[in-house]
Amino acid sequence: MSRVKQPIRKVPRFENEDQERDFWASHDSTDFVDWRQVEQVKLPNLRPTTRTISIRLPESMIERLKVLANKRDIPYQSLLKMFVADKIEEELRSAR
Structure with missing residues (x-):
């Protein structure tokens, strides 16, 4: 069964994010965007x-x-995030 595509509708203007959130919670984006x-x-x-x-x-x-962080002049929590991110990327590359 083939669905006939309706013309793309214009997205209304919203006064705030709550109004936009409510709108998209009750509307399908395929009526407004050609994905x-x-x-x-x-x-x-x-x-x-x-x-x-x-x-x-x-x-x-x-x-x-x-x-180590002091030697690099960065906060230690930032260095820890860098180490974790590097290791994640390394593991993902080796898994390919």
Whole structure:
């Protein structure tokens, strides 16, 4: 059964994000966007959403991490994030 595509409708203007959120919760985007014609874009300046986690590390490891971070003149938590990100990428590359 072939579905006849309706013409693309214009997205209304919204007064605030709540109004827009309610609209999209009750409407299908395929009525407003031709998804076959979209192009992927990269937004390099957007900060990723972060979430706080707790991780228990030996104090000696934290102290060594602080020494390394101090040598690089960056906060130790930032250095830890860099180390984790590097290791994740390394593991994903080796899994291919």
